[in-house]
Amino acid sequence: MAILRVKDVSKRFGGLKALTDVNLNVEENSVHAIIGPNGAGKSTLLNCLVGKLMPDTGSVLFDNNSVLGLEPFQINQMGISRVFQTPEIFGELTVMENMLIPIFAMRDGAFRMHAYETITNEKEVVEQAEAMLEEMNMADKREMHAASLSRGDKRRLEIGMCLSQNPRLLLLDEPTAGMARADTNNTIDLLKQIKDERDITIAIIEHDMHVVFSLAERITVLAQGTPLVEDIPENIRGNPKVREAYLGEAA
Amino acid sequence: MLGLNKKDTSLLIIVAILTLLAPFILNPFPEGSAMAQFNAGYPDLMQRFVIFGIFAIGFNILFGLTGYLSFGHAAFLGVGSYSAVWMFKLLSYNVIPAIALSVVVAGLFSLLIGFVSLRRSGIYFSILTLAFAQMSFALAYSVLSNPKFNLTNGETGLQVYADDPQILQGANAPDLPHLFGLPMRATYTMDVGAWSFDFNAGYYLCAVIMMAVFYLAIRIFRSPFGMMLRAVKSNQQRMNYTGLNSKPYTLAAFVISGMYAGLAGGLMAAMDPLAGAERMQWTASGEVVLMTILGGTGTLIGPVLGAGFIKYFENIFSKINDNVLHSWFAFLPDGLEDAVVFLIHPFIGKGWHLTLGILFMLVVIYLPGGLVEGGQRLLNRFKRRKTGTDDAPSGKTEPAE
Numbered sequence: 001m002a003i004l005r006v007k008d009v010s011k012r013f014g015g016l017k018a019l020t021d022v023n024l025n026v027e028e029n030s031v032h033a034i035i036g037p038n039g040a041g042k043s044t045l046l047n048c049l050v051g052k053l054m055p056d057t058g059s060v061l062f063d064n065n066s067v068l069g070l071e072p073f074q075i076n077q078m079g080i081s082r083v084f085q086t087p088e089i090f091g092e093l094t095v096m097e098n099m100l101i102p103i104f105a106m107r108d109g110a111f112r113m114h115a116y117e118t119i120t121n122e123k124e125v126v127e128q129a130e131a132m133l134e135e136m137n138m139a140d141k142r143e144m145h146a147a148s149l150s151r152g153d154k155r156r157l158e159i160g161m162c163l164s165q166n167p168r169l170l171l172l173d174e175p176t177a178g179m180a181r182a183d184t185n186n187t188i189d190l191l192k193q194i195k196d197e198r199d200i201t202i203a204i205i206e207h208d209m210h211v212v213f214s215l216a217e218r219i220t221v222l223a224q225g226t227p228l229v230e231d232i233p234e235n236i237r238g239n240p241k242v243r244e245a246y247l248g249e250a251a
Numbered sequence: 252m253l254g255l256n257k258k259d260t261s262l263l264i265i266v267a268i269l270t271l272l273a274p275f276i277l278n279p280f281p282e283g284s285a286m287a288q289f290n291a292g293y294p295d296l297m298q299r300f301v302i303f304g305i306f307a308i309g310f311n312i313l314f315g316l317t318g319y320l321s322f323g324h325a326a327f328l329g330v331g332s333y334s335a336v337w338m339f340k341l342l343s344y345n346v347i348p349a350i351a352l353s354v355v356v357a358g359l360f361s362l363l364i365g366f367v368s369l370r371r372s373g374i375y376f377s378i379l380t381l382a383f384a385q386m387s388f389a390l391a392y393s394v395l396s397n398p399k400f401n402l403t404n405g406e407t408g409l410q411v412y413a414d415d416p417q418i419l420q421g422a423n424a425p426d427l428p429h430l431f432g433l434p435m436r437a438t439y440t441m442d443v444g445a446w447s448f449d450f451n452a453g454y455y456l457c458a459v460i461m462m463a464v465f466y467l468a469i470r471i472f473r474s475p476f477g478m479m480l481r482a483v484k485s486n487q488q489r490m491n492y493t494g495l496n497s498k499p500y501t502l503a504a505f506v507i508s509g510m511y512a513g514l515a516g517g518l519m520a521a522m523d524p525l526a527g528a529e530r531m532q533w534t535a536s537g538e539v540v541l542m543t544i545l546g547g548t549g550t551l552i553g554p555v556l557g558a559g560f561i562k563y564f565e566n567i568f569s570k571i572n573d574n575v576l577h578s579w580f581a582f583l584p585d586g587l588e589d590a591v592v593f594l595i596h597p598f599i600g601k602g603w604h605l606t607l608g609i610l611f612m613l614v615v616i617y618l619p620g621g622l623v624e625g626g627q628r629l630l631n632r633f634k635r636r637k638t639g640t641d642d643a644p645s646g647k648t649e650p651a652e
Contacts, residue, residue, distance in 0.1 A: 050492070071491070071496070072491040072492050073490075073491045073492070073493075073494050073495055073496050076491075076492055076493060076494035077494045081492070082492050084488075084492075088486055088488050088489040088492070089486065089489060090481075090482050090485040090486050090489060090490075091485055091486065092481065092484065092485045093478070093481060093482065093485055097478055097481075100475075100478065101478065101479070101482055101490075101493060101495070102493045102494070104475050104478075104479070105493050105494040105495045106494065108475075109494075110494060110495055110496035110499075111495070111496050111499040111500060112475075112476075113476060113503060114474055114475045114476050115470065115471050115474045115476035115477070115503075115507075116470055116471075116474060117474050117475060117476075118254055118255075118470070118473050118474060119473060119474065119475055119478060120256070121254075122475065161489075161493065165493075165494065
């Protein structure tokens with residue numbers, strides 16, 4: 001069953017057609033990659049899924065509920081978590097606090113005036129955060145300021161923060177952009193592990209073919225704002241249309 | 252203790268001891284000595300220390316935690332003062348209903364202003380709050396003061412007149428602000444040798460209230476709510492994508508800090524039953540920003556230190572005049588004495604703002620964390636020197652297994 005259905009989504013910015021009639025189904029518990037050359041509309045599509053942009057036409061259904069017109073925090077509460085191209089974490093806060101915030105958000109909702117409680121007394125939340133840090137191999141860094149972490153660790157922390165909310169759909173926007181090879185491979189291993197251990201659907205937007213072919217179970221190729229093909233990785237590799245889209249860009 | 256960890260408890264105890272013993276601590280010089288003018292232990296100034304301390308603690312909950320810089324908090328202070336004086340006029344000179352109403356009215360007023368201003372962030376938010384505060388000032392100064400509807404009494408300032416109703420004022424109650432009969436101006440003076448210490452009822456009321464709201468501020472800083480406010484400052488994008496709505500969090504912080512400001516305004520009126528529009532002017536809003544930054548933004552004790560520092564300068568430095576300088580430098584030869592006095596002259600008396608400005612620049616450039624950072628650096632240097640000598644021998648005696 002498809003957990004995310006994108007139907008006839010179009011979006012223009014003035015005279016520029018960023019997306020034209022995009023149709024896309026992401027199956028539950030799969031890893032679905034969306035690839036395409038620069039300017040294909042990958043980021044625009046992602047922003048339409050998380051409430052940052054409102055498409056001009058079409059519909060986006062998550063688990064048969066429309067996400068259009070909702071605020072990012074409401075979409076998150078439905079079970080969609082997003083990992084950004086450059087890790088978005090709370091830099092001035094400690095690693096532990098970074099992990100506590102999403103868990104509080106899951107327990108207490110979008111707003112709660114818990115101004116007279118003390119964090120250390122919230123045993124359950126603290127335990128969950130500690131367990132998640134343990135899972136991410138970051139327990140020794142819990143008192144560090146998140147801004148002082150290495151790039152790879154920031155990414156790990158961000159993914160951990162998303163996972164701590166047990167999302168049903170994890171959206172990753174070029175998760176290895178700007179990373180060294182070793183960090184990229186670590187991230188791939190981490191994502192593989194997540195996929196194996198959890199009931200989770202992963203949608204990934206990526207430039208790096210190495211990452212895409214190591215992870216994806218299905219691939220959609222976007223070119224000039226429309227899906228070109230959608231298939232399993234083996235068939236995408238040799239597809240002449242895909243080659244043309246990429247080579248055409250290079251030439 | 253009281254749900255605080257060890258470090259916060261000791262901070263609270265230190266603040267309690269300092270405020271309760273302030274009449275001694277602020278009067279270290281004997282009466283009539285040359286240094287007596289540096290004494291700050293007189294009721295009026297001590298009251299201002301704690302009242303502006305409350306104002307700055309509240310401002311820091313907004314600015315220090317969420318990073319939203321409001322340039323209009325004096326409006327809430329002014330609204331608090333007006334509300335308190337109206338309670339004096341209508342009910343009685345008892346300060347409890349006056350202070351309670353000032354907090355409530357300032358809370359409602361800040362809810363309104365915050366709701367509109369918080370639609371924007373950064374510099375636009377600051378400008379919106381500034382605009383609102385200046386509008387409030389204009390309302391108080393002229394618009395809401397006409398013969399048909401006189402809410403603020405304009406230029407003269409709102410005060411209590413003999414023909415005001417004061418329906419609950421008892422026949423024997425003091426004819427000035429009091430706490431169940433204890434006048435706020437009641438002062439007991441203790442003379443010890445050449446020293447004299449003033450214990451003022453109004454000061455102690457303000458001090459007790461300040462300790463209570465300081466405790467509340469510590470609780471907010473350590474709560475999940477406080478952590479969310481720091482998350483607002485750090486990364487609103489991540490916050491919104493984590494399922495949190497940052498708007499009600501910032502609005503709650505804005506209203507809390509507005510209520511602190513209203514409380515400060517109410518206490519000001521309780522000490523001296525007058526409310527003037529100048530309390531709402533933008534210079535007053537700027538002052539609390541200076542206090543917070545000077546003391547240490549986002550720290551617990553910083554704003555209180557900053558408030559004390561600025562109020563001390565305002566009251567003590569502004570009182571030094573040329574005659575005082577001449578008496579200090581009388582030991583110098585005549586020509587030199589005049590030259591020294593001439594050089595120092597611009598920085599004292601009415602020129603105290605110049606001294607404050609220079610000190611503020613020095614703090615911002617060399618101690619971005621304010622006076623608190625200065626204190627921490629001194630402490631660390633002291634500690635390092637201590638542990639540096641302790642470490643060396645212990646390193647040798649450790650077994651090498």
